[in-house]
Amino acid sequence: MTRGVLTLAALLLLPAATGGSAEVDPPPAVIDHPPVEELLTRPFLDDHLANVVYGFRIVTQTGRYAGRYAGNDLTCANCHLDAGRRTDALPLNVAGLYPKWRGKNGRMNGIGLRIRECFVYSMDGIMPPEHAPEVMAVAAYISYLSDGQTVGRSPPGRGAPTLPDTGLDPNPSRGAVVYASHCQACHGDDGAGGETAPPLWGVLSYNRGAGMNNTDKAAGFIWANMPLGQERTLSHQQAQDVAAFLHLQYRPADPRHDTLIKMVEPLVKGAHRLVRRVVALASS
Amino acid sequence: MGNGFVGALLVIPQAITFAHLAGLPPEMGLFSAVYVTFFACLFGGSIILGGPNTAVSIQMGAALLPFAGSGSPLYVELAIILSLLVGMIQMLAWGGRLATTFQYINPATITGITVGVGVLIMLASLDPLLGMEGFAVGNPLAKLFLLATAGMTLINPYATLVGGVTLTAGFLARRRYPRFFLLHAMLAGYVTGMIIHAFRPQVETEIALLGALPFAWLPLSSPSWQWETWLMVPRLLGDALAIAFIGLAQTMVIARQLNLNNPGAVAIHRETFAQGIANLLAPFFSSFAGSASFNRTAVNQAMGAASPLTGIIASLFVWGLIALFGGLFRFLPVPVMGGMLFLVGWGMIKPAEIRLLRLLKREQAGLAVTALAVIFLDLTAGIVAAVLFSLIPFLLGAARLDVRPVRIGATLALEFQGNLFFATLEKLAATLEERRGEAGLILNLKQVSTLDPAAGAMLVREGQRRQQLGQRLAMFVDSRVHHTLLERLDPNRSLILVGSMAEAREAMLAMA
Structure with a gap:
């Protein structure tokens, strides 16, 4: 309560203290x-x-x-x-x-x-x-x-960082190498994920309409958060390369455009899950 | 086997739709269709088929919505507790052998409730039918007004197209396939939805789809045992009573019809027990309360079912069908469910039944009042109206007091027949007033079954008055209780209480 009152008082006093300037943190x-x-x-x-x-x-x-x-x-x-x-x-x-x-x-x-x-x-x-x-x-x-955030103001660290232009185009073939050395251990050689990591491509991953399908966004996210526990160890170029590599892989269609394909995909997914279960049963 | 399959096929769309009506996830409707039907058949021992029910579902939605958002975790918890309460009340009704009291409920008022619920369901179906999910206006008049004035901005044209096709298909199929038209309607709506989504993506049409059904063979659950949740019980009790009543009333109407065709087909107390235990067990199987169903029982009967085995097989088939084809429901448009709800509501209003009742003024009034109470107030008000209307003949009968004067020599004996209580005081006062001139008066209360203190006090006052005037009042009271009551009320012994007419005459002679 007192904290609330103090905050309110601070809010009221701040413009006066800074001479009514609009730029107030x-x-x-x-x-x-x-x-x-x-x-x-x-x-x-x-x-x-x-x-x-x-x-x-x-x-x-x-x-x-x-x-x-x-x-x-x-x-x-x-x-x-x-x-x-x-x-x-x-x-x-x-x-x-x-x-x-x-x-x-x-x-x-x-x-x-x-x-x-x-x-x-x-x-x-x-x-x-x-x-x-x-x-x-x-x-x-x-x-x-969002409790405590200011309405209309972007909270610190929103989204993922935008990587600077490295001067080189993202190169998926170099990205494949990065994937093999940094990502494959958790996400698998077929990108299907595993116990600890989610699938990165394939029928059971995000589709072509997802924000992560955007190479720039994916590169920023990968650079800032991947590999998990060793964030920001990849170079900007490596992150962009691996994002380009991910973009080339098969993933479900964009529901905004490929309506007919989206109707068939549930069957493919069902078959995929069934095969996976049979394989798991057979191997166990 | 065939019967069971058809029963399962019919119950699936209804289960999903009624769960939607109750504001619960569709799989809960399916679990109810499996487990409530199973237990009700197992313990009932008749061909009555139960499961999710229209009136029960709509009342559950109305009862729970004030306390939690539709389908939210708290809502589901309260729905489970409400089902448990309904089961408990129905078990109490079984323990008290209250099933027989339902034969005192006027069938016209039950028809009135059904008509009212039908209208409510049709109104509720407009939201999903026109794609106005979450457009929650309770008042039917306000809803129709909003639709009429701002309808074009509120409705979703794609959803309306799907719902309209469902409705049209349903009404066309109704004539040829009076039992299975819901399946035709669902199929037509489903295909329309698929065709629309082949050309326009769902993000654009925003037609709500049912989504995947998380199916489990044994969906064990348990009501919340937190005392905070149970604090809600007093506020849910009224609705629980209404749901228990309407569930049992429908079951008893079905039982009455079955017993008409085939006396002894349904043991009503056993059926009450079955409904109660099914609803009591529902909360432990992720299900919600249900009741016997008119149309499914009718289909069951028409297919020649003779034992509760059909119902049990039907509930097992629901399992099988969902396990095999449950994936298809993922793309079932919600407007299709709206269309089916509308058809169900429409089917609850049976013009032939209403036209028949038009011949009888009082029955017609009962029907109209209960239906209007259900539509404009709520189901509880409708039930109260139904009970009141059913009580009217009994009230009129109870408030009758017949007086037969018999002259025995110089004295007059008045033979009372009926009840002497607050409702007949006026008649009693008028009778006594009329006989003020008689010097000796014998009141024969042998045929009076009720004597309340108000009537007793009036008799004592009359005795005192006559004593002051030198006239006497003898009373022949047969009942021990009435005798004691009059003695207590009359410390001065102004009344002559006697045990037989002979004694009464002797008392009169002694006085003369």
């Missing part, structure tokens, strides 16, 4: 709610917090908790690292930036539409209805993470 975010991990241990949660926890579960175990709409083997937390709480790894504390106009669909986007589109592209699934409980839960979780 926002006060540091005041977050007075417990972390989600603590909520998980509570026996009873009210409607809002129960939705926050449900949203956290969807983000970390998408297939299990939002399997209704998700279509591949990824989880949200595969890209939004640490369940959307790590800076430079597409953090999810961005509720204050919505609604905003996005060129991707050429219309005003509320946080709900943004979440629903993740299910269509990155999760290669179907678009949930506007008021699907899953969408509501993720929205609640995102709002929870």
Whole structure:
């Protein structure tokens, strides 16, 4: 309470102190709610917090908790690292930036539409209805993470860094070498992922419409976060090369254009999963 | 076997649609179709087929929406607790042998409730049918007004196309296949959805799709045992009562019809027990409360089912069908479910039944009042109206008091027949007033079954008045209880209480 009053006082006094200048740094975010991990241990949660926890579960175990709409083997937390709480790894504390106009669909986007589109592209699934409980839960979780942020102001470390121009074109054949030496151990030689790493390509990865399919964005994300535990060890050029290599691999079609292919893909996915299960059974 | 297969085929679209109506995930509807049907058939021992039900589902949605967002974790938890409560109440009804009381409920009012629920379902179906998901307007008039004034900006044209095709197909198929038209409607809507999505991506059409059904063979679950959740019980109890009532009422109507054709086909107390235990066990199998279903039982009967085995096989077939073809439901457009809901609601309004009741004024009024109460207030109000209307004949009967004067020599004896209680006081006062002139009066209360303190006090006052005037009042009271009551009310002994008419005459003679 006192902290709140102080913050308010600071907010009121700051313009006076700096002579009413428009360029004022926002006060540091005041977050007075417990972390989600603590909520998980509570026996009873009210409607809002129960939705926050449900949203956290969807983000970390998408297939299990939002399997209704998700279509591949990824989880949200595969890209939004640490369940959307790590800076430079597409953090999810961005509720204050919505609604905003996005060129991707050429219309005003509320946080709900943004979440629903993740299910269509990155999760290669179907678009949930506007008021699907899953969408509501993720929205609640995102709002929870955004607590203390200034509305309309980009939070620090939003998205992934944009890499500077190295002067060289991204080269997928060099990227293949980078992949073999830095990525393959976890993500597998066929990019299908494994116990600890998500699939990077193939029928059960993100589709051509996903943001990660954009080479620049992928390169920034890879440079800032990969290999996990040795972030920022790749050079900018290496990150761009491996992103170009990823771009060349097979992945599900863009649902905006290839409607007929999208109708066949579920069958391919089903067959793929069946074969995988049979192989796993045979090998065990 | 064939019966079971058809039963399973019919229940799947209904289960998904009714779960949607209740605001619950579709797989819960399917689990209900499997487990509630299974337990109800197992314990019921008749050909009644149960499972997810229209009135129960719509009331669950109305009961839970004030407390949690539709389909949210808390909502599902409360739905499970509500089902448990319904099961408990129905078990109490079984323990108290209350099933027989349903024969006192006027069938016209049950028809009224069904009509009201049908209209509610048609109104509720407009949201998914026109692609206005989440456009939650409870008041039917407000909803129709909004649709009429701002409908063009609210509806999703693609969803409306899919819903419209579903509806048209359903109404066309209804004539030729009165039992299976829902399947035709679903198929037509599904194909329309696929054709639309072959040309326009779903991100553009924004037609809501059902999504994958996480299927489990044994979806064990458990109600929340947190006391915070159970604090909600008092607020859910009214709705639980309404749901338990409407579930049992429908079951009893079906039982009555089956027993008409084939006396002794349904043991009503056993059926009550079966419904109760099925709903009580539902929360442990990720299911929600259900009830017997008119149309599925009718199909079951028409296919020549003779034992509860058909229902059990049907519930097993639901498993099989979902395990094999559940993947197809992923692309089932939600507007198709809206169309099916509309058809179901439409089917609940049976013009022939209503036209028949038009001959009887009171029945017609009962039907209209219950239907309007359900539509404009809620199901609970409709049930209260139904109970009140059913009570009217009994009230009129109970409030009757017949007086037969008999002259015995110089004294007059009044034989009362009926009940002496607050509702008949006026008649009693008028009768006594009329006989003020008689010097001796005998009241024969032998045929009176109820005597309440208000009527007793009036009799005592009359006795005191007559005593002051030198007239006497003798009373023939047969019942021990009435005797004691009058004695307590009359410390001055102004009434002469006697045990037989002979004694009464003697008392009169002694006085003279």
